[in-house]
Amino acid sequence: MIDQKEVKYIANLASLKLSEDQVKKFSKQLSDILDYIEKLDELKTDNIRPTSYTVPVKNVLRDDVVKDSLDIKKVLKNAPERSNNQFRVPKIMDEEKK
Amino acid sequence: MELYKCSLSELIKMLKENRVKLKDIHESISFRISNVDKRIKAFVSLNNNIKIDQLKTKDYIDDYLKGLPVAFKDNMSTEGIKTTCSSKMLKKYNPPYDATVVKKVKKSGGIILGKTNMDEYAMGSSTENSAFFPTVNPWGKNRVPGGSSGGSAAAVAAGMAPVALGSDTGGSIRQPASFCGVVGLKPTYGAVSRYGLVAFASSLDQIGPLAKKVDDIAIMMNVITGKDKNDSTSINNNYPDYTKYLKNDVKGMKIGIPNQYFEMEFDDQVRNSVISAVKKLEEAGAEVKKVDVTGAEYALAAYYIIATAEASSNLARYDGVRYGLRSDNVNNLRDMFSETRKEGFGEEVKRRIMLGTYVLSAGYYDDFYLKAQKVRTLIKNDFNKIFKEFDLMVSPTTPSTAFKLGEKRDPLEMYAADIFTVPVNIAGIPAISIPCGFDNKGLPIGFQIMGPHFKEEKIIQAAYTLEKILNLDIKYPELK
Numbered sequence: 001m002i003d004q005k006e007v008k009y010i011a012n013l014a015s016l017k018l019s020e021d022q023v024k025k026f027s028k029q030l031s032d033i034l035d036y037i038e039k040l041d042e043l044k045t046d047n048i049r050p051t052s053y054t055v056p057v058k059n060v061l062r063d064d065v066v067k068d069s070l071d072i073k074k075v076l077k078n079a080p081e082r083s084n085n086q087f088r089v090p091k092i093m094d095e096e097k098k
Numbered sequence: 099m100e101l102y103k104c105s106l107s108e109l110i111k112m113l114k115e116n117r118v119k120l121k122d123i124h125e126s127i128s129f130r131i132s133n134v135d136k137r138i139k140a141f142v143s144l145n146n147n148i149k150i151d152q153l154k155t156k157d158y159i160d161d162y163l164k165g166l167p168v169a170f171k172d173n174m175s176t177e178g179i180k181t182t183c184s185s186k187m188l189k190k191y192n193p194p195y196d197a198t199v200v201k202k203v204k205k206s207g208g209i210i211l212g213k214t215n216m217d218e219y220a221m222g223s224s225t226e227n228s229a230f231f232p233t234v235n236p237w238g239k240n241r242v243p244g245g246s247s248g249g250s251a252a253a254v255a256a257g258m259a260p261v262a263l264g265s266d267t268g269g270s271i272r273q274p275a276s277f278c279g280v281v282g283l284k285p286t287y288g289a290v291s292r293y294g295l296v297a298f299a300s301s302l303d304q305i306g307p308l309a310k311k312v313d314d315i316a317i318m319m320n321v322i323t324g325k326d327k328n329d330s331t332s333i334n335n336n337y338p339d340y341t342k343y344l345k346n347d348v349k350g351m352k353i354g355i356p357n358q359y360f361e362m363e364f365d366d367q368v369r370n371s372v373i374s375a376v377k378k379l380e381e382a383g384a385e386v387k388k389v390d391v392t393g394a395e396y397a398l399a400a401y402y403i404i405a406t407a408e409a410s411s412n413l414a415r416y417d418g419v420r421y422g423l424r425s426d427n428v429n430n431l432r433d434m435f436s437e438t439r440k441e442g443f444g445e446e447v448k449r450r451i452m453l454g455t456y457v458l459s460a461g462y463y464d465d466f467y468l469k470a471q472k473v474r475t476l477i478k479n480d481f482n483k484i485f486k487e488f489d490l491m492v493s494p495t496t497p498s499t500a501f502k503l504g505e506k507r508d509p510l511e512m513y514a515a516d517i518f519t520v521p522v523n524i525a526g527i528p529a530i531s532i533p534c535g536f537d538n539k540g541l542p543i544g545f546q547i548m549g550p551h552f553k554e555e556k557i558i559q560a561a562y563t564l565e566k567i568l569n570l571d572i573k574y575p576e577l578k
Contacts, residue, residue, distance in 0.1 A: 002456065014410060014455040015417070015432070016448055017440040026452055029509055033453060036510060039399045040469055043392075043476060050471030053301055053331060054478055054526025055288040055551065060330035074194035080424035087419050092431050 002030045101126035102257040103574060106166060106314035109260055113155060113164045120155040120165045124148065127167055127211070131258045134577045139233050140243075140253035142172045143180055144212035161207020162321060168203050169259035171250050172213035173220055174305070175294035176200050179210065183296050184228035185218045187442030190422035197294020198326045199263060199305050206321045211259055214249030218444045219413065220270055220298045222246050223515040224506070227446045232503060235277060236575040237541050241500040244274030244515075250308050251278035257574060261309045261318055265295055267302045268401050269495075269519025272531035275308050276495035276544020279533045279573065281561070282308040283315045286552045287526035288333035291326030299408040300331075302401075302523045310572045312532065312562040316340035319554060335552055343555040346566045349383035353560070354488035356391040359518060364497035371535040371543045372494045378567045379492075379560070389488065392480045396473055397521035402513065403457050403470035404524075409447075410454030416442060449509060474524050481525040485550035490560055493518050495531040495544030518546060528554045532561045533570055 002010075004027045011018045018026065072085050081088035101123045104112070112118040128150060135141055148167075158165030170176065173183045175193035177200075182188045200210065217227035225233045225248025233248045235241035236256040243252040247264030251274035254262050264271040266284035275282025283306045290305045297303065307318035320341065325334040355376065360369070380386045418424035418438030425437035443451070457466035484491060497517060506512045522529040527548055534545035545564065549557040 006456075007452070010452055010456050010459065013459060014451050015414075015435040015439055016443070016451060017436040018448070022445075022448070026449060029449065030453055030456065032508075032510055033402060033513075037399045037403060037466070039395060040403075040473055043396060043473055045469060045472035045476065048472040048475050050468055051475040051478055052471060053287075054474070054524075055286070055331070055333055057288070057331050057333075062327075070194050075420075077194070078191055078422045079420060080418065080422065089419055090428060090431050090434055 002027055002034065102130040103572065104260065105311040105572060106260040106309055106317055107311060109166055110164050110317070113159065116155070120158060121150055121153045124150045124153055124167060127258065127260070134256050135258060137234060137239070137577065138236055138252050138256050138258070139231050140214055140249040140256065140258055141169070141212045142182055142184060142215050142230060142249065145179060145210045148209060158207045163203065163206045163208035165207055165209060166260060167211035168208040169211045169214050169250055169253050169262035170200065171216050171247050171262070171264045173216060173265060173296040174200055174263060175296070176210055176213065179213060181213065181296065183219050184216045184230055185442065185444065185447070186229045187416050187423050188421055193294070195294065198291035198328060199322050200294065202321055208321070214247070214253055214262060216249055217246035218447050219296070219409070220246040220265055220267055221409070221446050221450055223269070223273055223512055224501070225249060225274070226503065227444060229444050234503070235500045236577060237279060238500060238539065240502050241541065242277065242503055244277035244500060246270040247308065248274045251275050251280055251282065254278070254280045254308050254310060255575065256577060261307060261314050263305055263322070264308050265303055265305050266523065267299050267405060268523050269516040271306045271308060272495050272519050272529060272544065272546060273516060275531040277500040277542065279542030280308055280310055281312055281315055281530065281532045282306065283319070283530045283554065283557070284522060284528060285319065285323065285554055286528045288331055289335070289337070289528070289552065289554070290322045291324070291329040291332045293326055293328035297412040299405040300412060301408060302405060312558060312565050313341070313344055315530070316344055316558050338555050340555055340558055343559040344562045345559050346563050348379055348560055348563045351384045351490065351560060352488045353379060353384045353386045354389040354484055354491040355386060356491055356493055357388050358391050358393045359493045362394070362497070362517070364494065365499065367537040368494050368496070368498060368543050372545055375534040375545050375564060375568065376492060379564060382563060382567055389484055389491070391484065392477050394517050394521050397477050397524045398513065398517055400470040400473040400477070400524055401520045402453065403466045404474065406450045406454030407458050407467050408454070410451045410458065413447070413451055446509070477521060478525045481527055489549070489556055491548045493546045493548070495519060495546040499537045499539070499541035499543060522548055527551055528557055530557050530561050532565060534564070534568060
């Protein structure tokens with residue numbers, strides 16, 4: 001069960017702004033989905049090791065050498081705001097003072 | 099026959115034998131798109147850089163794909179062509195590079211035809227979650243094409259592309275292939291590079307082909323498989339020439355029928371059609387036996403933890419800084435994140451980010467994510483055990499044929515459409531969906547063949563045999 005207060009808490013963690021209607025709707029829908037997920041409790045998993053990848057992949061290492069990367073101009077083309085070959089964002093310092 | 103109706107392998111053969119001009123093939127397909135895509139809406143964008151008049155057969159004749167057009171789901175990065183994931187968030191996003199699969203197709207002499215519609219960020223089973231427009235199933239004008247690779251499946255089914263690539267996280271290639279009456283293969287996790295595929299759930303996502311015939315699937319697998327240094331989860335393996343396994347022969351093949359799947363409630367016509375196809379395989383010499391498996395509902399439950407958790411993390415990058423969209427309604431950094439995400443994401447994406455954030459939040463990790471990862475171990479071990487005894491396992495691809503647009507409103511009801519396809523992703527194994535008949539409404543039914551890790555060739559051989567036994571010539575829906 002996820003109540004509306006919890007929905008708002010989670011939305012804040014995920015940096016999502018939700019409307020009041022959505023908060024109500026998600027509270028019900030997410031609770032239903034979690035009820036369904038409870039099915040997993042029927043399976044005993046005490047001594048089972050978790051699997052994060054289904055194929056045998058271990059730490060993949062490479063030599064630490066400088067290689068060509070994407071062209072900065074091309075990458076920055078998608079930036080809503082940019083200056084001096086960098087992504088530009090709103091001021092951060094002002095916010096921290098509050 | 100009209101050229102747009104031909105399969106990829108037929109087109110390759112005709113070009114080799116100099117019976118047709120490459121230009122004419124592209125012209126026929128382009129004409130077909132302008133005739134029917136107004137209704138089907140399979141494409142988000144078309145490649146406007148193809149100069150059909152200048153295409154010369156001989157320029158491509160030594161290439162594997164001979165200059166033929168390939169459609170890509172709009173979550174595969176294409177340099178110079180927008181890659182939107184059918185989301186407002188990426189509406190203006192122009193990737194600065196090609197995905198590895200795009201590079202490979204180009205290198206093999208394939209030409210990007212266009213980008214196909216999908217459920218936003220590949221989250222959905224009907225393509226109704228596209229932020230732009232729903233795609234219509236060519237077999238019924240009020241029917242969904244399935245999803246999330248609905249645009250790719252519909253494009254192939256309607257003769258608008260000889261072949262397409264899609265991605266499959268919980269059934270997103272196989273389910274639309276089933277609904278649209280085409281063939282779709284989800285390869286083993288790690289067989290195809292995901293570099294340049296917009297990430298949804300990184301431990302489950304896999305790119306694969308959709309086509310009219312099993313031959314074409316084998317051809318595309320030869321093009322796209324392989325280790326890629328840019329995807330550390332791609333696997334170095336001796337990938338075979340898959341076309342060598344286009345053999346009409348299942349003699350002695352051991353095929354398992356999962357009891358727990360067939361005990362579930364689902365459409366009778368789907369059940370009968372699938373069972374009758376199993377019998378045909380048996381008559382052709384396969385050894386068919388029932389087998390107990392872990393219930394698919396556990397895989398589905400684990401899926402909705404793992405997929406949403408990984409999605410909530412992957413989609414954190416859409417913060418208004420790098421990918422085109424930033425809300426105008428921004429006074430500070432926090433607002434820039436939350437307002438941009440509010441405007442850019444659709445409802446299903448928000449729902450899944452919420453669920454994923456919840457299951458990963460403080461105090462819940464062990465109960466949900468860790469539990470789901472352990473269930474994944476159980477399901478994977480279960481499949482591994484079965485594949486010690488059996489070569490393959492078969493089931494319906496979907497519990498029903500294509501449902502109606504707007505029919506499924508409840509998220510859980512929509513998620514249930516993936517019940518037979520999700521376990522395959524959880525275990526990382528390969529599986530194909532091939533058409534095995536039609537229901538009484540004239541809608542295609544899909545037959546799923548699952549195999550062990552990196553044994554796509556066995557699946558291809560069984561699918562090819564079934565295609566021959568059922569004598570399934572390519573069928574085309576009536577489109578006016």
